[in-house]
Amino acid sequence: MPAARMVTLNNKTITIDDGMRARILDEMPEIRWIADAALRDGVTDAWAAAVASSSLSRIGDMKPSGNYDSRPLRSGSQADHIRSVTRMAVKIAEEFAQLFPGFTVDRDILIAGSLCHDIGKVWEFDPENVRRWKAAPRKVGVPSLRHPGYGIHICLTMGLPEAVAHMAAAHSGEGELLTRSLENTILHWADYTFWRVVEAGDLFADTDRWLEQPN
Numbered sequence: 001m002p003a004a005r006m007v008t009l010n011n012k013t014i015t016i017d018d019g020m021r022a023r024i025l026d027e028m029p030e031i032r033w034i035a036d037a038a039l040r041d042g043v044t045d046a047w048a049a050a051v052a053s054s055s056l057s058r059i060g061d062m063k064p065s066g067n068y069d070s071r072p073l074r075s076g077s078q079a080d081h082i083r084s085v086t087r088m089a090v091k092i093a094e095e096f097a098q099l100f101p102g103f104t105v106d107r108d109i110l111i112a113g114s115l116c117h118d119i120g121k122v123w124e125f126d127p128e129n130v131r132r133w134k135a136a137p138r139k140v141g142v143p144s145l146r147h148p149g150y151g152i153h154i155c156l157t158m159g160l161p162e163a164v165a166h167m168a169a170a171h172s173g174e175g176e177l178l179t180r181s182l183e184n185t186i187l188h189w190a191d192y193t194f195w196r197v198v199e200a201g202d203l204f205a206d207t208d209r210w211l212e213q214p215n
């Protein structure tokens, strides 16, 4: 285990300790699939700092949806979404590698980027932020930053590779403005597949109680 690490995120000074790391690894065990130790620790620390920078106490406290105002899952958490997308992305890469010997993908970057793709939701989905934005919609926007935007901030602040920041930045609509990397292309379709299958499989909740909470 690396030493405790101090970072500043969202104007908060955060000391990342082993207890915080263990809780992140409990919620997202696929972090252990990353072979490179520095990248594995970097993803763990990025999530630990991301959660600590918000009013949330764990990844699973976030609304389990694609956007702050879209319908949530009937059951399952935001961590389940991120884990499922990561597992699908790895399966897509493995499928191509088996049939097409010339196909090469950076497996560590694929896993790290998939696990971090929605890390910026700690900002977009933070109930305190949503309440603040909705109370004065024209002040800083609603949301002020979507999760890809805040995801870039976290990834770069935490020293994660450019390839991972790119996946947080451009896995969704923002990526239509640029050319996605191979790993981000796989992630993009795994993420969209997740939400399309949820819709077709009737896995969305009938009502959105998250946005019905009083402001």
Ligand SMILES: [Fe+2]
Residues within 6 Å of the ligand: 066, 081, 085, 117, 118, 191
């Ligand atoms: Fe996602």
